[in-house]
Amino acid sequence: IAGITQAPTSQILAAGRRMTLRCTQDMRHNAMYWYRQDLGLGLRLIHYSNTAGTTGKGEVPDGYSVSRANTDDFPLTLASAVPSQTSVYFCASSAGGAGYTFGSGTRLTVV
Amino acid sequence: DQQVKQNSPSLSVQEGRISILNCDYTNSMFDYFLWYKKYPAEGPTFLISISSIKDKNEDGRFTVFLNKSAKHLSLHIVPSQPGDSAVYFCAASRGGADSSYKLIFGSGTRLLVRP
Numbered sequence: 001i002a003g004i005t006q007a008p009t010s011q012i013l014a015a016g017r018r019m020t021l022r023c024t025q026d027m028r029h030n031a032m033y034w035y036r037q038d039l040g041l042g043l044r045l046i047h048y049s050n051t052a053g054t055t056g057k058g059e060v061p062d063g064y065s066v067s068r069a070n071t072d073d074f075p076l077t078l079a080s081a082v083p084s085q086t087s088v089y090f091c092a093s094s095a096g097g098a099g100y101t102f103g104s105g106t107r108l109t110v111v
Numbered sequence: 112d113q114q115v116k117q118n119s120p121s122l123s124v125q126e127g128r129i130s131i132l133n134c135d136y137t138n139s140m141f142d143y144f145l146w147y148k149k150y151p152a153e154g155p156t157f158l159i160s161i162s163s164i165k166d167k168n169e170d171g172r173f174t175v176f177l178n179k180s181a182k183h184l185s186l187h188i189v190p191s192q193p194g195d196s197a198v199y200f201c202a203a204s205r206g207g208a209d210s211s212y213k214l215i216f217g218s219g220t221r222l223l224v225r226p
Contacts, residue, residue, distance in 0.1 A: 004154075033213070040120070042200060042218035043155070058213060090154055099145070100214060102154030 004103035023091030117217035134201030
């Protein structure tokens with residue numbers, strides 16, 4: 001793998017179900033981020049992590065949780081999915097500057 | 112309340128002409144600005160950036176202009192090419208280029224370059 005890998009690429013999920021979106025990077029970047037992209041709203045930050053072991057809330061954190069057990073992995077969990085969480089989710093990483101590297105995204109549909 | 116605004120959801124230009132994409136911001140603490148380009152089914156990719164200590168940065172066909180007093184930046188693409196057709200996101204951050212501060216994105220502008 002090179003860069004950021006997100007899995008799955010797409011998913012249809014029943015409301016109320018739990019789901020974890022996976023994100024792995026091989027660049028040894030310290031900082032990682034989760035964004036959701038919605039039409040007309042652009043990319044909105046859900047959670048971030050400046051370094052392994054630390055996490056923080058972004059603009060729209062409600063209904064989501066993250067963990068950063070190591071440098072490479074930054075999973076995003078929806079504990080109980082709702083239709084408003086239908087979106088395209090992008091994971092990104094940064095070596096400390098503002099030039100992010102993004103994954104290809106996970107398209108999630110909650111029905 | 113959106114801190115970074117792209118008020119034009121779409122723009123169509125003829126191949127060879129100039130494309131001008133605009134972005135406004137409200138937070139005077141922002142000191143680093145970036146443009147990202149996104150093709151369908153792909154993640155955004157970094158295009159060009161500018162620090163608040165500058166008012167212009169150029170990279171090939173792409174130039175970003177920053178007007179701090181107006182809290183406005185623009186991306187110029189000259190000449191525009193069909194391969195430039197994509198969604199362009201403006202983004203801003205605090206803390207300078209060497210920080211891991213969070214990027215705040217605008218809503219994007221879809222550029223179509225007609226052959």
